[in-house]
Amino acid sequence: MLNYSQTGQLSEITRRIVEPLQQDKKISVHMELLRPLKPYPFPWKFFSFLDAFPESAHMIAPALQPLTLRGNEKFDLVILPYQVWFLAPSLPVTAFLKHPLAKELLSGKPVVTVIACRNMWMMAQEKMKTLLNACGARLLDNVVLTDSAPTMATLFTTPMWLLTGKRDWFRMLPPAGVDAASINACSRFGLALRDALHANQERGTAPLLAGLKAVKADPRLLLSEKAGTRSFYLWGALLRAVGKPGQLRRRPLLIMYITFLIALILSIVPLSLLLQALLRPLLKRRLAATKHKFETPSGSGSERMSLYEQ
Numbered sequence: 193m194l195n196y197s198q199t200g201q202l203s204e205i206t207r208r209i210v211e212p213l214q215q216d217k218k219i220s221v222h223m224e225l226l227r228p229l230k231p232y233p234f235p236w237k238f239f240s241f242l243d244a245f246p247e248s249a250h251m252i253a254p255a256l257q258p259l260t261l262r263g264n265e266k267f268d269l270v271i272l273p274y275q276v277w278f279l280a281p282s283l284p285v286t287a288f289l290k291h292p293l294a295k296e297l298l299s300g301k302p303v304v305t306v307i308a309c310r311n312m313w314m315m316a317q318e319k320m321k322t323l324l325n326a327c328g329a330r331l332l333d334n335v336v337l338t339d340s341a342p343t344m345a346t347l348f349t350t351p352m353w354l355l356t357g358k359r360d361w362f363r364m365l366p367p368a369g370v371d372a373a374s375i376n377a378c379s380r381f382g383l384a385l386r387d388a389l390h391a392n393q394e395r396g397t398a399p400l401l402a403g404l405k406a407v408k409a410d411p412r413l414l415l416s417e418k419a420g421t422r423s424f425y426l427w428g429a430l431l432r433a434v435g436k437p438g439q440l441r442r443r444p445l446l447i448m449y450i451t452f453l454i455a456l457i458l459s460i461v462p463l464s465l466l467l468q469a470l471l472r473p474l475l476k477r478r479l480a481a482t483k484h485k486f487e488t489p490s491g492s493g494s495e496r497m498s499l500y501e502q
């Protein structure tokens with residue numbers, strides 16, 4: 193099981209999932225803490241936060257401190273929690289997946305991804321699938337936890353949380369982050385994985401976490417995610433041509449980009465949500481297909497909830 197978290201949110205989710213596995217005498221768990229050689233700051237300074245987008249969008253991995261893994265470990269199942277940075281897997285997790293040992297560790301292995309982010313994760317999961325495919329891993333399940341507050345509120349509360357460390361900087365808006373009840377309820381995934389491992393179900397191809405409300409996709413966000421991904425990629429290429437991460441010469445372009453980005457977010461996101469609401473009858477089938485695609489493999493069904501709810 194991998195572990196990296198800046199605020200502790202993803203570590204707490206990871207802990208809930210891993211606890212039932214650790215408590216089982218027949219299961220041994222290896223926790224691998226990812227430590228970037230040059231740690232990312234938290235709370236972030238405004239420019240270092242913004243400066244992380246070109247490398248995130250282009251998945252240019254930073255160097256990690258040596259892993260405790262050697263590459264010859266034979267895991268039955270790999271749990272891979274990650275946060276989203278600029279619509280891509282966070283850089284420390286990308287660094288693990290691009291590490292020379294990742295192929296040896298993951299080739300042919302069943303993987304469960306666990307995402308905790310604001311609410312835009314669909315394009316990141318597409319990138320994650322490419323990274324996992326390159327390692328020859330088999331994606332069995334995907335669990336997603338997002339902020340329950342409305343998109344237009346988290347557009348403000350999440351950046352303030354990341355820049356100040358305070359979840360409730362805006363007293364009028366709901367606190368940033370995944371709510372405590374949803375985090376506590378993650379133990380159901382650990383319990384279900386424990387039972388699946390006892391029955392060797394990880395050797396098969398069926399998801400282990402179906403029927404447990406593992407993921408609920410909001411297909412209306414895909415349009416904004418696609419526009420954002422393209423913009424991060426193009427501007428990211430320009431910024432990477434201008435200078436290296438942290439170099440002052442990137443700043444003028446970063447200032448230009450943030451102005452453009454704020455205008456984009458304040459116009460495209462609400463506009464695309466409004467348009468899709470107006471065109472809902474026409475888009476119904478396409479939205480349903482997108483929802484199904486992004487909720488695969490684990491799904492949003494709840495039929496096994498009563499077995500594992502505590």
Ligand SMILES: Cc1cc2nc3c(=O)[nH]c(=O)nc-3n(C[C@H](O)[C@H](O)[C@H](O)COP(=O)(O)O)c2cc1C
Binds near residue numbers: 200
């Ligand atoms: C640099 C950066 C970029 C982020 N970009 C996104 C994003 O594109 N989509 C999203 O839903 N959340 C985004 N987030 C929020 C994170 O996914 C995550 O929820 C938050 O950083 C807390 O994670 P932690 O467990 O590392 O503390 C971003 C966070 C950071 C630090």
